[in-house]
Amino acid sequence: MTRILQLTLNGRARSDAVSENLLLLDYLRETVGVTGTKTGCDGGECGACTVLVDDQPRLSCLTLAAVVDGKRVDTVESLVTDGRLSAVQRGFHEKLGSQCGYCTPGFIMASAALLRRNPRPSEADIRDALGSNICRCTGYVKIIEAVKYAADLHTVGASP
Ligand code: FES
Numbered sequence: 682m683t684r685i686l687q688l689t690l691n692g693r694a695r696s697d698a699v700s701e702n703l704l705l706l707d708y709l710r711e712t713v714g715v716t717g718t719k720t721g722c723d724g725g726e727c728g729a730c731t732v733l734v735d736d737q738p739r740l741s742c743l744t745l746a747a748v749v750d751g752k753r754v755d756t757v758e759s760l761v762t763d764g765r766l767s768a769v770q771r772g773f774h775e776k777l778g779s780q781c782g783y784c785t786p787g788f789i790m791a792s793a794a795l796l797r798r799n800p801r802p803s804e805a806d807i808r809d810a811l812g813s814n815i816c817r818c819t820g821y822v823k824i825i826e827a828v829k830y831a832a833d834l835h836t837v838g839a840s841p
Pocket residue numbers: 719720721722723724725726727728729730731740741742743
């Protein structure tokens with residue numbers, strides 16, 4: 682069965698014909714061609730596919746595209762404004778929170794969601810918010826530092 686999916690993706694309204702069983706991850710990467718969101722485990726265990734649905738982090742590999750009908754979906758591509766990196770992107774870049782980078786879009790989106798709901802998170806808040814994201818390279822210390830730095834940037838006006 683096919684249906685019409687209407688949503689706001691990265692700030693722009695879209696309308697696409699999709700099959701009822703199409704995953705949001707495949708919709709983003711294959712139907713739309715927005716490839717910042719990564720496929721990792723494909724089974725809900727790594728967080729690489731994290732996007733925001735109405736500002737809440739969601740695993741797009743476990744979410745049907747049809748579920749986001751009428752909603753706002755943001756991927757990592759949404760964060761750059763007028764060529765400027767967001768606070769979280771700057772944090773990961775400047776504090777070396779990324780090595781191979783494969784996990785990074787998922788970490789960035791989970792971190793952006795955290796800062797939108799809690800601009801001054803404690804380290805425990807950060808660890809809790811990122812508890813579903815796996816990184817095989819960094820050992821997590823740099824990632825935590827990156828999000829703390831992003832929170833500092835956010836409090837002086839940078840968008841998360
Ligand atoms: S690809 Fe979705 S959680 Fe791993």
